[in-house]
Amino acid sequence: MTGPLTDEALAALIESHRRQKGALLPLLHAVQAACGYIPETAIAAIAKALRISRAELEGVVSFYADFRRSPPNLHRLRICRAESCRATGSEALWLAAQGAPADIDVEAVYCLGACAASPAAEYDGRLLCRLDPARVARLLQEGKS
Ligand code: FES
Structure with a gap:
């Protein structure tokens, strides 16, 4: 908290x-x-x-990328852009997330330790595996406050 x-x-x-x-x-x-x-x-x-x-x-x-200099938004989406996730489509996830509402921080991260279930991301601390752009779009829509 x-x-x-x-x-x-x-x-x-x-x-x-x-x-x-x-x-x-x-x-x-x-x-x-x-x-x-x-x-x-x-x-x-x-x-x-x-x-x-x-x-x-x-x-x-x-x-250190994890340190913030401004208050966080309501939600945080961290998309893995490291090798395994890149090979399985994370760049499409990244592009899909670029239209995120203003209350969602979208950040790149370089490996979430879920390479076997890539592409992976983390949304408000919850690990999400085998994502696709449509699911990212739904997440962003649901995350709007
Ligand atoms: S490379 Fe994405 S979780 Fe490891």
């Missing part, structure tokens, strides 16, 4: 991680788990607490 991250909650997360060796990534994951993304206030506070530059921190956040 995610929601707004208060200053107090952010301070508590930082305090619980700051002395941990290699604290940065676990702390970023904790912040994102708490509020769904890495807000600007967290960037500033984490950089100060861990004594790293904001530029370095921004570089880490932008390097």
Whole structure:
């Protein structure tokens, strides 16, 4: 469950991680788990607490595709575009998803561990296997709020 991250909650997360060796990534994951993304206030506070530059921190956040810098939409469709899924039609899924409503985030992912049942995707955390473009279109239609 995610929601707004208060200053107090952010301070508590930082305090619980700051002395941990290699604290940065676990702390970023904790912040994102708490509020769904890495807000600007967290960037500033984490950089100060861990004594790293904001530029370095921004570089880490932008390097890892799973970290978000803006609040997530209501739904999230992650389509696998790695080899096995590409060989079985994931590009058609990707194209079918380009007309997604504004409340659905459409993202590429590179292997969901379901290669034997490709093409695969994940919708709001649920793994979907052997997809076809028509099923993607139905998903997007059902996902509209
Ligand atoms: S390549 Fe798509 S699930 Fe592995």
